[in-house]
Amino acid sequence: MSGPAVEPATPYLRVDVSRLRANIERTARWAATAGVSLRPHAKTHKSPEIARLQLAAGALGLTVATIGEAEVFVEAGAEDVFVAYPLWLTEAGARRVRDLADRADLAIGVDSAEAAQQAARLLEGSGVAALVEVDSGQHRSGVAPAGAGAVAAAAVEAGLPVRGVFTFPGHSYSPDALRTAAADEARALQAATASLRAIGLEPDVVSGGSTPSLAHTHTDELTELRPGVYVFGDAQQWELGTAAPGDLALTCRATVVSHAGGRLVLDAGSKALGADRAAYATGWGRLPAYPDARVVQLSEHHAVVDLAGAPLPRLGAHVDVVPNHVCAAVNLADTLWADTGSDTGGGLEAWPVAARGRNG
């Protein structure tokens, strides 16, 4: 799709396509060398264009968080989609999943015998398979690893095929936990695998992965990884040390609208950047052109920046901000503006955020 002749109004999200491609290819090569499959989480980009780049680079399939996201990517041609979420299926939800399973290989997450039995009843004969979610230390959803076998047994007995186990080591989002979360992940998946074998089930898929812990993955314990953020990086990854500033592929282009009180005020607020701020974050986003600067105040349409002594850019100047959490920023935008550089003479292409807001 061709972009417009004029630049979009700020604030808008820009994708540096050469960095994006480099991130996708680097991780694909790493996974291939390590002998694990990649099933990238598409919730980060919500974009069929980017999913196609991932699949072209060798990804086995896609991960999504919701049935609505699965619908967007299957519609766009994805043939193998895993809803990595402990779905509680309603009859309406099950009809949607069955429709998807007519067009693609579809798997869903379960983390209780009841949810597995409900899915088995509503998805009978659909060919949909389940993976049992285990908690590897984030303490969000997922059964204790040793309990995976019981959930799997309930699923199989009710008629829902079980393909394996999965976890999300989300506690890796902390500067001191990258390596330990990866170790927790390996231990949990090993225990879950043992728990399945104890009921006579050999898992085909042992799935984990998060962008911060990726480089520390015990790849001998896993068959598949589902990172999402690695395609773009963001200020969280920058501050965790898991993305170099030169690899960050998505920024929010903002305009300097005010110098009130000697402050730098940009028109990119929480409605463009997202309001995520982890405990370890040093602000509400980072500015690549001003590595020492911090976004010290964020409201819906204003970012107030402490420039750490750098001279104020003039009113009307453009300043790029890297959002703290790129998944949240993308989910606020209808379009990613892809800077394809020399490929198309420097124009911006509009890439629809096709799965934006597909929460259910």
Place this chain on the structure above:
Amino acid sequence: MSGPAVEPATPYLRVDVSRLRANIERTARWAATAGVSLRPHAKTHKSPEIARLQLAAGALGLTVATIGEAEVFVEAGAEDVFVAYPLWLTEAGARRVRDLADRADLAIGVDSAEAAQQAARLLEGSGVAALVEVDSGQHRSGVAPAGAGAVAAAAVEAGLPVRGVFTFPGHSYSPDALRTAAADEARALQAATASLRAIGLEPDVVSGGSTPSLAHTHTDELTELRPGVYVFGDAQQWELGTAAPGDLALTCRATVVSHAGGRLVLDAGSKALGADRAAYATGWGRLPAYPDARVVQLSEHHAVVDLAGAPLPRLGAHVDVVPNHVCAAVNLADTLWADTGSDTGGGLEAWPVAARGRNG
């Protein structure tokens, strides 16, 4: 517009229309009694349906934050719109503002002589007026009150009519600051008014207002108030004591998807509720049915709730969550599902969030 026969998939935003109407009418009566005009901020609801209710209850016009929001509401029939933001106009932005001014009374904010001069040049002959933004203590945008006259003088000299002054006392968002922020607002607007009079300009509009400080407004110093959140309330207002639980008009309906580790896990995450968490907030949202419960962990598609000892609702049960910051939650949704109660036999009507994502 009629709603569907079946309930939408969770998570989705529900509006209790009788509470919404009561909130709109109560504030309209209060303003009328106090002798100030209401120009509600439409960034909260982004919904033409709700704007119409506000205008029918006597609102003078609408406030918006961006040109894109103004376009949506003028298209929906609004005749008087104020962009309460220190716009830096580009040529493209100015063309859009001129188009709007052909169809509605349009005013914009400025907080510097340079921005006023730029607007004067680009909007010449359009009939667009400016209000000078002053900082009343939030320290975001806005000139110091005594500097309002200099900005106004620059605007008038460049040919941009100045209608008055405005401020947003956003530092009211703190449990101890409701009353003091209202006092700061009055003092700042009084000083700004004096500063305009000193250059021979009598302001027609002296505009302020925030939902937390509203009841404490020094109405003798203002002609106009621009609250937004009052239409719905949210968990922030509940925790600030500025909305009663029984007045909260917007909730996110969620499904219990997991009991992992004995926890309540809902399918409403930050992509439905928003990630806002003010320093005074006790969690990432509140549950009206469980006033003692707290959302203790929030990720994109999961809310983990500490029920404070209450029994876990069953898997698949519906639980309503009040978002911390309703403006952020609405901006994530394409549709508000309006529960009109007995008006239409209990069905849900789909109200489009028509200005969602119109950040520029």
